[in-house]
Amino acid sequence: MPHTADLFGEAEAPGTGPSSAPMPTHAAAADTPAARAASLRAQIAAHDHAYYVLDAPTVPDAEYDRLFRDLQALEAAHPALATTDSPTRRVAGRPLEGFAPVAHRVAMLSIRTETDTTAEGARAFDARVRRELKRPESDPPVVYAAELKFDGLAINLRYEDGVLVQAATRGDGETGEDVTQNVRTIRAIPLRLATDAPPPVLEVRGEVYLRRDDFEALNEAARARGDKTFVNPRNAAAGSIRQLDPAIAAQRPLSFFAYGLGETQGWATPATHSGVLDALRALGLPVCHERALGTVDDLIGFHADIAARRDSLPFDIDGVVYKVDSLAVQAQLGFVTREPRWAVAHKYPPQEMLTTVEAIEVQVGRTGKLTPVARLAPVFVGGVTVTNATLHNASEIERKDVRVGDTVIVRRAGDVIPEVVGVLADRRPPGAMPFAMPHACPVCGSLAVREEGEVDNRCSGGLICAAQRKQALLHFAQRRAMDIDGLGDKIVEQLVDGGIVRTLPDLYRLGLLKLAELERMAEKSAANLLQSIDASRRTTLPRFLFGLGIRHVGEATAKDLARHFGSLDALMNASVEDLLAVEQVGPVVAESVHTFFAQPQQREVVEQLRACGVEWPEGEGAAAAAGTAPLAGKTFVLTGALPTLSRDQAQALIEARGGKVAGSVSKKTHWVVVGSDAGSKLDKARELGIATLDEAELLALMHGKAATSESPQFPPD
DNA sequence: GCACCTCGAGTTCC
DNA sequence: CTCGAGGTGC
Numbered sequence: 001m002p003h004t005a006d007l008f009g010e011a012e013a014p015g016t017g018p019s020s021a022p023m024p025t026h027a028a029a030a031d032t033p034a035a036r037a038a039s040l041r042a043q044i045a046a047h048d049h050a051y052y053v054l055d056a057p058t059v060p061d062a063e064y065d066r067l068f069r070d071l072q073a074l075e076a077a078h079p080a081l082a083t084t085d086s087p088t089r090r091v092a093g094r095p096l097e098g099f100a101p102v103a104h105r106v107a108m109l110s111i112r113t114e115t116d117t118t119a120e121g122a123r124a125f126d127a128r129v130r131r132e133l134k135r136p137e138s139d140p141p142v143v144y145a146a147e148l149k150f151d152g153l154a155i156n157l158r159y160e161d162g163v164l165v166q167a168a169t170r171g172d173g174e175t176g177e178d179v180t181q182n183v184r185t186i187r188a189i190p191l192r193l194a195t196d197a198p199p200p201v202l203e204v205r206g207e208v209y210l211r212r213d214d215f216e217a218l219n220e221a222a223r224a225r226g227d228k229t230f231v232n233p234r235n236a237a238a239g240s241i242r243q244l245d246p247a248i249a250a251q252r253p254l255s256f257f258a259y260g261l262g263e264t265q266g267w268a269t270p271a272t273h274s275g276v277l278d279a280l281r282a283l284g285l286p287v288c289h290e291r292a293l294g295t296v297d298d299l300i301g302f303h304a305d306i307a308a309r310r311d312s313l314p315f316d317i318d319g320v321v322y323k324v325d326s327l328a329v330q331a332q333l334g335f336v337t338r339e340p341r342w343a344v345a346h347k348y349p350p351q352e353m354l355t356t357v358e359a360i361e362v363q364v365g366r367t368g369k370l371t372p373v374a375r376l377a378p379v380f381v382g383g384v385t386v387t388n389a390t391l392h393n394a395s396e397i398e399r400k401d402v403r404v405g406d407t408v409i410v411r412r413a414g415d416v417i418p419e420v421v422g423v424l425a426d427r428r429p430p431g432a433m434p435f436a437m438p439h440a441c442p443v444c445g446s447l448a449v450r451e452e453g454e455v456d457n458r459c460s461g462g463l464i465c466a467a468q469r470k471q472a473l474l475h476f477a478q479r480r481a482m483d484i485d486g487l488g489d490k491i492v493e494q495l496v497d498g499g500i501v502r503t504l505p506d507l508y509r510l511g512l513l514k515l516a517e518l519e520r521m522a523e524k525s526a527a528n529l530l531q532s533i534d535a536s537r538r539t540t541l542p543r544f545l546f547g548l549g550i551r552h553v554g555e556a557t558a559k560d561l562a563r564h565f566g567s568l569d570a571l572m573n574a575s576v577e578d579l580l581a582v583e584q585v586g587p588v589v590a591e592s593v594h595t596f597f598a599q600p601q602q603r604e605v606v607e608q609l610r611a612c613g614v615e616w617p618e619g620e621g622a623a624a625a626a627g628t629a630p631l632a633g634k635t636f637v638l639t640g641a642l643p644t645l646s647r648d649q650a651q652a653l654i655e656a657r658g659g660k661v662a663g664s665v666s667k668k669t670h671w672v673v674v675g676s677d678a679g680s681k682l683d684k685a686r687e688l689g690i691a692t693l694d695e696a697e698l699l700a701l702m703h704g705k706a707a708t709s710e711s712p713q714f715p716p717d
Numbered sequence: 718g719c720a721c722c723t724c725g726a727g728t729t730c731c
Numbered sequence: 732c733t734c735g736a737g738g739t740g741c
Contacts, residue, residue, distance in 0.1 A: 365727070373728095390728060417729050417732085552737080554725045584723085586738045666722055 033074060037081045040071040044087045045190065045284075052188035052255065052286050085163045085191040090184050090250060098244070099177035102168035105263040108156060108205065109173055111149075111321060112339040117346040119300045122322065125344050126296040129324060132333055132341060143325045145273045146292040146302040147259060149345050151316040152209030153238045155183060156262050162198025164191045169241065173338070179241050183208070185250035194284035203262025204285055210237045211315050214253040231409050231422035232352060233316050255315070258285040272325045293325060303346060310348060319347035352411045352421070355379035357404055360391065360435050362442045366471035366549060368459040370437065370448055372397055374408070374420055382412030389418045393456055394437040403432040443467040463503070463601070470496050472549050476504055479648075480555055481547030482539055485532040486525065494518045504605055507533055508612035537613045541568060544616060548606075550596045552589045560584050561593070567618045568606070572597045630702065631659030635668055639682055640675030642695040650698070657702050665690060673698050 044067050050058040068087065075082040082088070114121050129142055156176065158166040167183035168176040183189060186208065193202070210218070210233035218236060219229040230236035240252035258280045261269070270276050274293050281287040290313075292302035299322050306313075306320055324330050324342035333341040359375040372391040379386055389410060391397050402408060402420060407427040412418040437457050441448045446461030459465050463472065473492050477484035484507070495501040500514055510533065515526035545568075546558035553561070564582045565571040571593075579590035596602055636654050638647055638661060645653070650673065651661045665672055665684040672685040672692045685692055693701065 367726075369727080371727075384730060386729085388729070392727090412729090552725070556724055584738065588737060662723070664723070668722075 033078045034081060037071060037074050037078075037086075040067055040074065041086060043067055044071065045192070045194075048087070048187050048190070049194070049284050087191065089191065090187070099179060099242070101171075101175050102156075102166065102178045103175050104156060104168065104171075104173070106203070106261075107173050107338075108154060108170045108176070108262070109335070109338055109340060111343045111345045113319075113345045113347055117303070117319075117348070119303075121346065122296055122299045122303065125322060129333065129342065133329065141295040142329070143272075143294065144296065144299055145277075145323045145325045146299050147277075147321050147323070148288055148290050148306065148313075148317045149319040149321050149347070150207040150209050150257060150259075150288075151234045151318045152207040153234070153241055155179070155206060155208050155241070155256070157183070157189065157204045157206070158262070159193055159198065159202045159204065161200060162193040162195060164189065177242075181246040182241050182243055182249040185246055185252075186254045186256055188254070188256040188286050190284040194282070199265060199267035201263055201265035202267050202283075203264065204258050204280060205260040205262055206256055206258035206285070208237055208241055208254055208256050209233065209315055210240075210253065211255055213314065214255070218252065229422075232411075256286055257288045259287075259321075269327070271327060273323050273327060273330070274325055276327070307348060316351075317348075318350065319345050321345050349380070349383045351382045352409055353379045353381040354407055354424070355386075355410055357402060357406045357408055357420075360397075360402070360404055362438060364441060364443050364459050364465060364467035364471075366468060366475055367551060368441075368461070368465065368468055370441070370457040370459060372435065372437070374402065376408075376410065379410060381410055381418065382416075384412070386410055386412060386418045389420050391420065394450075397435050401434065403428065403435060405429045405432045441465055441467075466496055469502065473501065473504065473507070475549045476507075476547040477536075478547075481543055482536040483532075483543070484529075484536045486529040487532070491518065491529070503608070505608035505612050508537070508609070508614070538615060540616045541618065544568070544609075544614065545571075548596070548602075550593055552592045557584065557589060572603065572606070631657040634659045634670045636661050636698075637663070637665050637669050637672045637681055637685070638675075639672060642673070642675040645695060650695075653702060654698075671698075671701075 044064070047058055047064055047067070071086070072088050075086065075088055114125065116124065126142060126144075130137070130139075133142075135142070154170040156168045156170070157164060158168075164184070165180075166178065167180045167189075168178055170176050184191065212233060215230070215233040215236055222229050230239065236252070237254055240249050240254055243249040243252075258277070260273075261276060270279050274291070277287045277291070290306065292298050303320055306317070310317065322344050324333065330340070330342040335341060355376045355378075357374050358377055361373050361375060363371045363373055365371060372393070374389045374391055376387055376389060391400075391402060400420065400423060402423055405428070407424045409421045409424070410418055411421045437448075437450075439448055440446065441459035441461055444459065444461040444465035444467070446459055446465060448457045448459050450457045459468065461468065463469055470489070470492050473487070473496070474489060476482055477487040477492075487507075492501075495518070498517070500517075501507060501510070510530065512523075512526055512530065515529065516523070518526075541562040542555070542559045545553065545561060546555050560582055561571055565574065574594070576587075576590045576594050579585055579593055580587065582590075585593075631654060636659055638650055642650055654661055662669065665681050665688065667688060669685070669688075669690050672681060672690050674682055674685075674692045674694060682692070684690075
């Protein structure tokens with residue numbers, strides 16, 4: 001095993017200098033303390049640059065820390081060496097009394113936010129610019145730069161003779177706050193510009209932000225300590241910068257992107273905005289890679305591209321910014337009041353919005369679980385209007401301390417389910433009471449108890465409870481169970497509330513007359529519903545078992561039970577020991593099944609369903625074919641949409657040949673069947689090196705041919 | 718006893 | 732889709 005230093009030291013190309021880790025032999029070259037300090041600083045700066053600007057860490061964290069501690073020790077021994085631009089200054093300093101005001105020499109203006117963020121909006125911006133420049137359509141197109149609008153905190157960094165001397169917030173644009181001590185702790189921000197000939201004055205503007213993963217880690221640590229968590233990366237970043245104690249700010253993993261200039265003196269400013277960003281990057285400042293340069297069509301392309309990838313970026317953004325690239329043309333365009341004419345922001349629909357909690361209601365699920373749900377004042381977030389958000393359970397409400405009347409932050413990213421991320425404590429109306437889970441079921445009034453060691457409260461009413469009856473009916477009717485088309489929640493609601501249906505067998509005693517009483521139930525749809533109820537009588541044992549809604553018995557377990565026992569009677573009369581003999585059935589499931597069939601009213605339901613004509617083929621017949629099945633013992637996972645087969649059809653085909661379809665990819669998966677728009681399962685398959693098939697290859701495989709490649713001769717089936 | 722693999726259950730909006 | 736928990740294999 002080579003010494004680790006070799007791995008990092010020798011792997012570097014010669015000449016990269018400080019990015020190579022020091023080897024013991026190198027230390028001998030630095031014979032004076034001053035030279036050693038300079039060497040350590042150069043190495044640390046190079047690692048910071050590689051990590052934050054190039055996005056490519058050159059050494060492990062432990063090695064970085066060692067360099068850092070060496071420098072600290074050296075400076076402690078020789079105080080004269082502790083210069084203001086030393087990386088060790090990042091964590092030093094006393095808590096501030098407050099923040100001193102800083103007058104911006106060049107105002108920090110905001111960019112006009114366009115309401116029309118479509119392609120036409122971008123073209124309108126281009127048309128405005130041309131009109132202002134008196135440039136007709138026939139002239140060459142205006143060149144624009146597009147970049148991201150980061151969701152963080154705008155900061156002005158002032159470098160004098162290449163050294164960071166001051167950092168200030170935007171404030172009102174004219175005057176901000178001096179946050180130099182805290183900004184010094186941000187490793188992404190160089191304390192000294194990477195140039196031998198620094199300009200006398202260079203002010204760099206950009207955004208301090210938190211990466212999503214750093215934000216999660218920060219909150220995770222806060223939770224572990226029992227501290228308050230931040231609601232989003234932006235608040236965490238802003239809160240960290242406004243920390244009075246720089247030692248605390250230093251604990252926060254803040255990042256930075258440069259996007260513009262303030263005052264400059266004696267700097268050879270490039271002619272274009274894109275040139276400025278490249279130059280800043282060359283000076284060692286982090287500049288975001290997500291940029292575009294071109295005509296208005298390129299802006300539109302950039303907008304669409306980023307919109308599609310927004311959720312997978314490592315940090316939050318709230319839109320994109322379009323700027324005229326030429327600084328000369330920018331100067332020509334000038335400002336309207338306080339907004340530049342040469343730039344616009346196109347924001348995406350916000351993923352977080354404020355709204356108020358109008359009520360907290362409690363829903364009852366099929367298993368009796370009580371779920372608190374926040375009824376919200378309607379709010380448009382993430383592209384849809386949200387009115388409900390689940391609060392999951394009592395401990396979740398307690399943790400977030402959500403109360404009726406509270407102003408809350410609601411988040412909905414991409415197609416993710418909306419959630420209440422946090423409460424604005426200072427906007428709580430006086431007298432708002434903490435929410436308490438009811439001790440009685442809100443639907444049937446039965447006792448609602450919280451079982452030992454569980455987080456959920458459950459209604460004990462069973463089928464007495466109308467809510468549980470409704471859910472039981474919907475479960476029974478769902479596609480994967482009895483597949484009764486047309487029996488949705490609206491109909492079930494009326495059937496149960498009207499006392500027309502109480503139990504599962506009642507469904508099979510429905511007639512046209514009864515259905516006609518219901519609202520929104522014309523003759524045609526009533527007939528259709530009766531037709532599908534009738535069709536559902538012919539079913540299979542696994543579907544029937546799943547439909548009964550026995551706790552812990554889902555689709556997969558229902559199949560296992562059906563295969564093992566072969567008939568319903570055998571299963572109903574099985575002891576706990578018999579049940580434990582079934583593959584994938586342990587004590588909890590065995591107990592649940594046994595208890596279910598021990599109840600006389602459940603046996604009665606089963607008997608009545610049979611009497612109503614519900615039937616399925618029984619016997620060993622189904623199991624007998626297993627030995628010869630071509631796919632016996634093979635596990636498949638389906639992902640994405642297949643060209644001709646539906647998911648259910650593909651599953652049925654695989655199972656008919658003895659194969660098994662699982663929900664997630666693991667080492668035990670034999671094949672992953674990939675369709676279009678495949679999701680994370682395909683990534684997982686690649687990671688684990690699992691073979692993949694497309695639909696044609698799957699069909700070929702099932703017809704007994706080797707799945708080497710697409711075999712064109714397979715029969716169409 | 719622990720780690721990993723599965724399955725069950727719950728959830729929102731169009 | 733994700734979380735939590737049951738089941739199994741090491």
